């Protein structure tokens with residue numbers, strides 16, 4: 222194929238190394254997470270599941286190029302923080318999509334890998350910019366792109382100076398309406414025959430329905446894919462986007478447990494952490510320690526905001542019973558949904574409010590004293 226000066230097949234296949242993870246080596250790399258980042262807790266739960274499944278990379282969209290302008294467009298910078306923090310806490314890498322030059326610059330500062338989505342595969346200015354970034358790029362195949370067009374899009378990034386491009390087959394548009402797109406598994410073989418770049422597969426966007434994800438994932442590995450990009454959501458029924466194609470956490474872990482034998486059959490490796498890591502008293506206590514650390518860190522962050530709130534209120538209105546009631550109601554129903562014993566929220570939160578109110582009063586009194594002192598000294 223002409224013009225594949227850099228993307229074209231070389232004597233050796235490229236294995237792309239990123240912060241301790243190699244894509245395109247013997248190991249199959251599992252990437253998982255929700256379509257869109259929605260909240261800190263959603264991302265922490267997703268990271269936990271990805272880790273448990275033996276995944277290496279957490280995904281989550283913060284800038285969403287949606288078909289309809291009225292669909293959720295992503296949490297932007299706030300979402301990026303949730304994604305990065307959740308990944309770091311679980312020692313995972315993270316990937317998110319850039320949709321234009323501005324978002325590319327922003328995400329490049331924080332994530333390990335940047336995705337260029339199907340709808341932007343031929344956004345040549347974005348591709349050239351991605352070529353100037355020192356982060357690997359996952360380049361999804363366009364909805365109606367031929368393999369040649371896809372590889373030439375990769376060539377744009379490579380020729381602009383970035384050698385780390387990972388191709389991602391995510392289904393193409395055909396006349397068949399039973400699935401969202403048609404997963405073109407032959408593209409894995411063809412792309413690998415024409416190019417040295419690693420190829421991963423996203424069965425979620427191809428199928429558009431979760432019942433097919435398990436078999437398509439296994440087929441993708443059997444067909445030579447170097448990794449999988451799978452959508453998983455802690456609660457798909459509540460997902461703001463792509464709920465029907467998102468796996469439940471248990472399904473994701475179960476699938477991961479089944480990938481090892483398929484990988485082995487084609488001389489590759491995939492290790493599901495849960496299957497191999499026996500739960501011991503020590504490992505379980507380590508998990509508890511991790512969670513406790515997160516709880517205390519989040520409480521400290523909460524207290525900092527609480528003190529900012531103090532500056533917005535009058536001293537005699539620091540305690541706000543209406544607000545406390547609202548918070549309690551929201552959290553008890555969240556607790557119910559997550560099957561927490563109901564007294565946990567009911568006992569903990571009054572203490573949190575009490576400490577918050579005391580610290581706000583203290584802060585306001587100190588402030589007032591300072592003001593009085595500065596008035597007297599004038």
Ligand SMILES: O=C(O)C(=O)C[C@]1(C(=O)O)C=C[C@@H](O)C=C1
Nearest residue numbers: 530539540541544545574577578
């Ligand atoms: O929302 C406020 O006004 C706060 O000061 C925060 C907060 C809280 O901890 O959530 C603290 C005290 C109030 O009684 C209500 C809520």
